[in-house]
Amino acid sequence: MRDATGVGPVSSGGPHVVPIQAIVFDLDNTLTDFMKMKEVAIEAAIDGMIDAGFRIPRDQLRARIDTLYRELGLESQRVFDELLQREFGEVDPKILASGIVGYRRARESALVTYPHVHLTLLELTKRGIRLGVVSDAPRLQVWLRLCYLQLQHVFDAVVTFDDTGERKPSPAPFREVLRRLDVAPERSMMVGDWAERDVVGGRSLGMRTVFARYGDTFDTKESGADHEIDDVFQLVRIVDELNGTPPGSRGGTAKETT
Numbered sequence: 001m002r003d004a005t006g007v008g009p010v011s012s013g014g015p016h017v018v019p020i021q022a023i024v025f026d027l028d029n030t031l032t033d034f035m036k037m038k039e040v041a042i043e044a045a046i047d048g049m050i051d052a053g054f055r056i057p058r059d060q061l062r063a064r065i066d067t068l069y070r071e072l073g074l075e076s077q078r079v080f081d082e083l084l085q086r087e088f089g090e091v092d093p094k095i096l097a098s099g100i101v102g103y104r105r106a107r108e109s110a111l112v113t114y115p116h117v118h119l120t121l122l123e124l125t126k127r128g129i130r131l132g133v134v135s136d137a138p139r140l141q142v143w144l145r146l147c148y149l150q151l152q153h154v155f156d157a158v159v160t161f162d163d164t165g166e167r168k169p170s171p172a173p174f175r176e177v178l179r180r181l182d183v184a185p186e187r188s189m190m191v192g193d194w195a196e197r198d199v200v201g202g203r204s205l206g207m208r209t210v211f212a213r214y215g216d217t218f219d220t221k222e223s224g225a226d227h228e229i230d231d232v233f234q235l236v237r238i239v240d241e242l243n244g245t246p247p248g249s250r251g252g253t254a255k256e257t258t
């Protein structure tokens with residue numbers, strides 16, 4: 001159903017193709033390189049804690065932090081507290097604060113969108129496509145990330161873990177985002193980096209699916225998606241082919257042949 005360009009053979013624009021009215025994005029590793037941000041932020045936190053007096057070899061400190069994130073979850077806000085508590089039996093506020101400041105400063109500069117995300121969202125909006133986000137992250141964390149990325153005004157619907165209490169691939173968050181977008185599943189597209197969650201979940205409701213290979217951290221061989229993309233801007237071409245918008249036109253200004 002797909003080729004190397006990310007546009008499958010179904011994309012001939014014939015009358016059997018249902019036009020796309022809405023696109024739903026996963027957030028982490030689809031719109032933003034979350035793993036890179038986390039990596040940079042943790043390293044800066046380690047610098048801060050060592051500077052404030054945490055005397056332990058850097059690689060050991062890193063290993064303990066990684067273990068804590070595995071235990072408490074990537075979204076945990078207590079990792080550094082827990083690290084100090086376990087090491088010293090108490091939380092040294094100077095070391096904690098130094099780690100947090102290092103983390104936050106690095107996060108602010110490292111939390112950016114993948115190339116062409118803003119351009120793609122703008123072009124999709126010009127075409128009248130409604131835009132949504134569905135994320136398994138907690139509500140506040142999702143909105144903080146969207147604000148850092150200056151995407152807080154872009155989406156018509158944002159569904160987080162707290163909105164349904166269920167994680168992808170459960171149909172609940174997909175159903176909720178489609179309800180808020182007021183669009184039928186077959187007229188929507190789900191874009192994500194995690195095949196077992198984003199692709200499986202979207203497909204279970206009948207959404208067209210797009211695998212964001214550029215965000216793949218699992219070395220996925222078979223995504224099972226209708227399309228695969230190596231750059232998010234390929235979405236614009238997929239939509240134009242499915243919706244029959246002539247390439248190069250903007251909002252139907254190109255001359256019509258019919």
Ligand SMILES: [Mg+2]
Nearest residue numbers: 026028029193
């Ligand atoms: Mg993701």
